[in-house]
Amino acid sequence: MSSRTKNGTRPAPEPTNNVLTLDGATQRARIDPTLTVEDVVKQLCSNLKIPDSPSNYALRDHTGELVTNENLRRKIQHKVDLKLVHAPAREARDIAAELQHKDDRDLRLMVFSLQKYMKEEQFVSEFLNHNGLSELINVIDTASGNTLAYALTSLQNLMELDYGWSTLDDKFILRVVKILSSPQQPINVCRPATAILKKLVEADPASTPGVVAGSSRQQNPLPGSVFIYGFGVVFEQMRKEKSFLETVVNRLGSAETAMAQHSMMLINSLLAHASDERWDEFIGELERYNVRRAVVRLMSLHELEDLTSCILDFQANIVRVTHRKKTTPVDPEMDPSHEKSLQVIWSASKLRPEIDENNQMLKWRKLGFETEDIPYEFRDVGVLGLECLRRFIESDPDFSMLIIEQLSRPVEKRWQIARASNEVVELLSEHWAIFAPGYSTSTTFQPFFLDFQRVHSQATRFFLRMWAESGAATEDFTRVAALVRSQVKVALRSENVRQWHEVEADFNCEYQKVRDRQMEELELEDDLLSKVPVRNLRAKLYKESYEFVRQQRIQCLIQGAWFVNAIPSSTPRELIRRPARPWRFMRLDNGLKYLHYVDSAVKFPVRSGLEDLPDRIDVSMISEVATGTCCAPPGVVRDTDVLSTSQPSPLSFSLLSAHEGSMADQIAPDQSRWADWTDGLNMLRRDGGHVASKETAGFVHALTEIGLKIKLLDLSGEMVEIPNSLPAGPPPPSTDYYFSDI
Known part of the structure; x- marks a missing residue:
């Protein structure tokens, strides 16, 4: 199966492969790597005098993998034993x-x-x-x-x-x-x-x-x-x-x-x-x-x-x-579940509606709402706020006594329980960055977030206690809310390593201690940032920053990078060997469907495009991007001192399939490249990924804060007061008007 060049000289000898035939005999053959698999099978059938059509046969390696035009050259170079078998068809x-x-x-x-x-x-x-x-x-x-x-x-x-x-x-x-x-x-x-x-x-x-979303084909x-x-x-x-x-x-x-x-x-x-x-x-x-x-x-x-x-x-x-719950309006007239929750809340209060001095119904205002318009009261917290208020009330068996006791106080001194509950929902949403669907940059476990309503109940009780201990009145609501915001950050810090009893202890702090710490924080912060319009602006910028970083990560994948072919940490030490090709270059195609790669003994300049990258991994098959899973092979010339054969590298990651195990085990040359690829691949996944690195989360946060400060430069430079809300002006007296171009 060898050949001569045009000038009659023999080329360099090709590697010799063992080919197991259908009858169990082994034949040694030099296979020209420039041939197609179809031509190789034809020559084998001819040499072995097989009368059947060559189209009925194919080649497989010792593991059963089908030999194709894409992997034939690699198997020849590695001298892999081949089998002549029936064709897949x-x-x-x-x-x-x-x-x-x-x-x-x-x-x-x-x-x-x-x-x-x-x-x-x-x-x-x-x-x-x-x-x-x-x-x-x-x-x-x-x-x-x-x-x-x-x-x-x-x-x-x-x-x-x-x-x-x-x-x-x-x-x-x-x-x-x-x-x-x-x-x-x-x-x-x-x-x-x-x-x-x-x-x-x-x-x-x-x-x-x-x-494209929204097209007719969809x-x-x-x-x-x-x-x-x-x-x-x-x-x-x-x-x-x-x-x-x-x-x-x-x-x-x-x-x-x-x-x-x-x-x-x-x-x-x-x-x-x-x-x-x-x-x-x-x-x-x-x-x-x-x-x-x-x-x-x-x-x-x-x-x-x-x-x-x-x-x-x-x-x-x-x-x-x-x-989604936070942005779903509360509408008791259209949704029976909303009406049922409101009935549970009202029944727990054991109150009766009354008529106030203006001859208007006095019902929900008794619970601390500002108006009787329930959809309006939950406009900023939606169904999430309704569920949290119901859970808070159901978790307190003395709620009705608490309400009755509050109603005996002057109006300006009463606890605004419902309003406080909604404000705590906003504070917790801000703390856990519940800004937009599909945008989450948490890189650690958040067990307290998964118990949102329980945290809400604790924080709401803390809000009411701070109100009482500080002797607050209605006009002090914003001041107490700022105090609670400060304590939320303290109580929920490092939640991946803290226990629930520690959170409870933080929410049981005395007023003076909380106030003293808050005053220290205020020296370093600008109260402007706590305003509702600024918080809404931050939410919008957060979404834009996340999308910007996502596109940047994907561009890094399209550009490509070199990695070390790693060894899974579960591999027994006696089986660890230095691979013949310890380096791998990977690049994502422009269609975002495949990771193309090549393994090599040394790094070499990879041309743009995919011509130098014969192998590929289907991105849709990646069910998980696991990190810290593998070790560096021994004796590899490396770009970093982090790599070690004794323990998993912090710069390692594995591309896992739902049923085939690991499709790739790699070690990045540095922390930046590791963050680019782990987060970029996660953001590509069809079932919704997550951010794995603090670098990416930090970039999103930094871009958000920088954008926020740029937007506020004109205002904060002049110390302009930003109101919490803007009243709507009167409607135009007629339709005889137009919008100016200025």
């Missing part, structure tokens, strides 16, 4: 036929092999053409144990492609839901079943590649498209199996880390894609099963890094949930 025809006339004794072995073949597009195309998918679905409908696990994994691998599974119907989805609803199912069944549901949730029309996918499912389709089947969501949440407490991890990933996907029509129902059901408490327990119990990324994703999703 031929295997597909045979397996599809055998599934139709399956023998139970051979079924398990058949679907076991099918798992591997389903990753190969050449196999999949022929398998689908011969009705293989329908037969595979029949196996999933009837099988159990390992056979069911292999069949589900085969389908999961098929669903990594963007075609071929658009015929999955509601009956099949319900079957997968029922599989996951059984608490006795083993991990090898739950893992692929969870991944299948997750894929269906994410396959909504809006996820169609190349679709509502009407092309015929044969797999992007026809989404949250609504899956949730309809979830509703038929009442125990499904409860079982999934309960699995978060499983001793099997992998079981908890996959359940967490499914919950995150559902949260990220919940549709408007079913949002309230789904979130309400999830909250009833105490999913937040289960995740907080995971924060303290998990020992592996595998769950860290999933927990941070969950936090980011709860930021979205919280923001």
